[in-house]
Amino acid sequence: xxxxxxxxxxxxxxxxxxxxxxxxxxxxxxxxxxxxxxxxxxxxxxxxxxxxxxxxxxxxxxxxxxxxxxxxxxxxxxxxxxxxxxxxxxxxxxxxxxxxxxxxxxxxxxxxxxxxxxxxxxxxxxxxxxxxxxxxxxxxxxxxxxxxxxxxxxxxxxxxxxxxxxxxxxxxxxxxxxxxxxxxxxxxxxxxxxxxxxxxxxxxxxxxxxxxxxxxxxxxxxxxxxxxxxxxxxxxxxxxxxxxxxxxxxxxxxxxxxxxxxxxxxxxxxxxxxxxxxxxxxxxxxxxxxxxxxxxxxxxxxxxxxxxxxxxxxxxxxxxxxxxxxxxxxxxxxxxxxxxxxxxxxxxxxxxxxxxxxxxxxxxxxxxxxxxxxxxxxxxxxxxxxxxxxxxxxxxxxxxxxxxx
Ligand code: ADP
Ligand code: ASP
Ligand code: MG
Numbered sequence: 001x002x003x004x005x006x007x008x009x010x011x012x013x014x015x016x017x018x019x020x021x022x023x024x025x026x027x028x029x030x031x032x033x034x035x036x037x038x039x040x041x042x043x044x045x046x047x048x049x050x051x052x053x054x055x056x057x058x059x060x061x062x063x064x065x066x067x068x069x070x071x072x073x074x075x076x077x078x079x080x081x082x083x084x085x086x087x088x089x090x091x092x093x094x095x096x097x098x099x100x101x102x103x104x105x106x107x108x109x110x111x112x113x114x115x116x117x118x119x120x121x122x123x124x125x126x127x128x129x130x131x132x133x134x135x136x137x138x139x140x141x142x143x144x145x146x147x148x149x150x151x152x153x154x155x156x157x158x159x160x161x162x163x164x165x166x167x168x169x170x171x172x173x174x175x176x177x178x179x180x181x182x183x184x185x186x187x188x189x190x191x192x193x194x195x196x197x198x199x200x201x202x203x204x205x206x207x208x209x210x211x212x213x214x215x216x217x218x219x220x221x222x223x224x225x226x227x228x229x230x231x232x233x234x235x236x237x238x239x240x241x242x243x244x245x246x247x248x249x250x251x252x253x254x255x256x257x258x259x260x261x262x263x264x265x266x267x268x269x270x271x272x273x274x275x276x277x278x279x280x281x282x283x284x285x286x287x288x289x290x291x292x293x294x295x296x297x298x299x300x301x302x303x304x305x306x307x308x309x310x311x312x313x314x315x316x317x318x319x320x321x322x323x324x325x326x327x328x329x330x331x332x333x334x335x336x337x338x339x340x341x342x343x344x345x346x347x348x349x350x351x352x353x354x355x356x357x358x359x360x361x362x363x364x365x366x367x368x369x370x371x372x373x374x375x376x377x378x379x380x381x382x383x384x385x386x387x388x389x390x391x392x393x394x395x396x397x398x399x400x401x402x403x404x405x
Contacts, residue, residue: 001032001034002034002035002036002167002168003034003035003036003037003164003165003167003169004029004034004035004036004127004166004167004169004170005035005036005037005038005039005157005158005160005161005164005166005168005169005170006026006036006038006039006157006169006172007038007039007040007041007135007153007154007156007169007170007171007172008022008038008040008041008081008172008178008231009041009044009153009171009173009174010041010042010043010044010045010046010047010076010145010154010233011044011173011216011231011238012041012172012173012174012231013040013041013043013044013077013080013081014043014044014045015041015043016080016084017236018231019077019080019081019084019265020084021231022084022219022231023081023082023084023085023087023088023090023169024088025220026085026130027085027088027090027232028033028037028223030090030126030130032234033163035125036116036130036247037121037131037133037160037161037164037166038131038132039132039134039135039153039156039157039160040074040077040078040079040081040132040133040134040153041073041074041077041132041135041153042073042076042133042136043073043076043077043272043356044279044383046073046076047070047073047136047150047357049168050070050072050073051070052126053069054066054069054070054122057379058242059287061271061400063108063144064108064144066106066109066328067109067137067144067145067146067147068107070147070393071096071134071136071145071147071262073095074134074135074136074137074153075096075134076304077134078094078095078096078132078133081094081095081132082094082132085132085253085324086377088367090130090224091127091128091129091130092130092131093129093130093131093132094122094130094133094134095120095121095130095131095132095133095134096134096137097134097136097137097138097139097145097146097156097293098137098138098143098145099112099120099122100116100117100118100120100133100290101116101117101368102116102137102138102139102150102156102159103115103116103117103138103139103140103141104138104139104140104146104148104260104328105146105187106140106141106142106144106146107146108146108147109145109146109147109149110147110148110149111138111140111146111147111148111149112148112214113138113148113155113156113218115157115270116159116160116163116352118160118164120317121133121160121164122164123230133160134156135152135154135157136148136152136153136156136231137152137156137158138156140266148212148214149212149214150209150212151209151211151215151358152212152214152306153210153212154212154214154215155212155214155215156212156335157169157171157215157217158215158216158219158222158224158226159218160220161219161224161226162219162222162224162319166224167225167280168224168225168226168227169219169224169225169226169227169386170227170228170229171211171215171223171226171228171229172229172230172231173210173228173229173230173231174230174232175210175228175230175233176191176229176230176233176235176237177191177192177193177198177228177229177230177235177236177237177238177374178191178192178195178200178203178210178211178238178240179191179192179209179210179316180192180253180254180255180397180402181182181208181255181256181257181314181393181397181402182208182210182257182393182402184274185257185280185389185390185393185394186255186393186394186397187226187251188397188403189397189402189403190402190403190404191238192238192253192254193236193238193239193252194238194239194240194241195238195240195250195254196237196240196241196242196243196253196347197216197219197220197240197241197300198220198289198308198347198378199254199345199346199347199378200216200226200240200241200255200275201213201216201217201220201344202256202343202345202378202379203253203254203256204216204256205258206256206258206341206343206379206381206391207256207257207258207259207260207341207343208254208257210228210254211226211228215269216240219240219387220242224243225239225332226239226240226241226243227239227240228240236402243347249346249347249348250346250348251346251348251349251355251400252344252345252346252348252355252400252402253302253345253346253347253403254344254345254346255342255343255344255396256342256345257291257340257341257342257343257393258289258340258341258343259311259340259386259389260310260311260312260314261291261304261308261309261311261337261339261340261341261383262308262309262310262314262317262336262337262339263307263308263334263335263336263337263339263372263383264304264306264307264308264309264314264317264318264334264335265304265305265306265333265334265335266279266304266306266321266324266325266328266330266331266332266333267304267330267333267334268301268302268304268331268391269300269302269304269305269325269328269330269331270301270303270328270329271298271301271303275303275305275328276305277295277297278324278327278328279305279321279324279328280293280307281316282320282323282324283307283309283320283321286310286316286317286320288310288313288316288317288320289308289309289310289313290308291306291307291309291310291311291341292307292308292341292372292373292381293306293307293308293310294306294374299320302331305384306372308339308341308383311337312399314335314337316319318333318335337369338382338385338386338387339384339385339386340383340385340386340388341381341382342382342384342392342393343379343380343381343382344379344380344396344400345378345379346378346379349377349378349379349380350377350378355380355381356375357401358400359380359382359396359399360382361399362395362396362399363384363392363395363396364392364399365395366388366395368384368385368388368391368392368395369385370382370383370384371384372384387404
């Protein structure tokens, strides 16, 4: 008998009709003899609605109260799904993150899971009950409700699978697996039957919202077999696993993109030791995360410095940078919130030359100007104007023949 943790995302539990369908699916799995721990998201659109309510009351809601509010969406779905299971004669019990005691740090809105007390879940499983657990939430040491960041239910599921040493963690969603890129942008995108943890982690961190990057990180660290599947159709989905020795790896596995970035430049700063620190130190002190960083080659003892931040932090970062510019006597601060980052990802890149030039050639052929570039062993990212996003992703998909096996 296998122990499986299954997570159902927002669309999969978007209506009471769909919640009933999920209950029937769970009962089928139970009939195959599996022990099941279920994690659910809020009904689709609900978390956004709650965030909207908070913003109607306050421009900067107190983090503690914000988490109390946005975590409520998941409390609705755990109760409804448990009721649906009970209606079908399946014993079930719902738990909020606090009730299970999913202990996190106290960083509201992006808390990290520290520990999970699995004793209540184990008792339920031994008694033949299905446990239904609220994703996305936990409690800190002082009992304050915390949330794990957007898409955080994936991480709840993987963390539970690790804590319970489950045989597999299955992420049920509205697509039937991980594709070469978002199938909403490229209809020719192809489902991958397998992808490595390393590649999936890059894809997720570079913006593919199919899985929260922390979930992939967790699964890799604790070696939790992770599978992405459709809630609506049968199929094998995509298995995320370690690279197998001797397996031929494609050069490029996928394309990720991120629409949430913004670019800032401080021009005419002295090209001296310590300048990067004097620019980025104040940004970090304001808890603004920086992604890509480029410093130009200095000329006449002066240089320019460009970096990207989350678009939500654009105005705040610009204010900080203006202060820094005055202190440093910099020439000017400019910025552009309408940029996107497009990345190609693949472990096969390690052993193939010419991938970067192929990428740049393809973008040049479309007349797309590259504003920033960053590379690592298994990815190449470029920053471009947001109006070229779809064009760039489609051109690269074709260039690297990703629609073909
Ligand atoms: P859920 O609510 O189930 O967590 P999400 O909306 O978070 O679902 O994630 C599923 C969505 O991720 C898909 O509908 C798809 O548009 C998007 N997506 C982005 N990149 C990919 C990819 N590489 N493969 C599949 N889906 C992707
Ligand atoms: N409901 C949360 C969100 O919309 C968590 C999740 O769905 O994973 O981000
Ligand atoms: Mg999600």
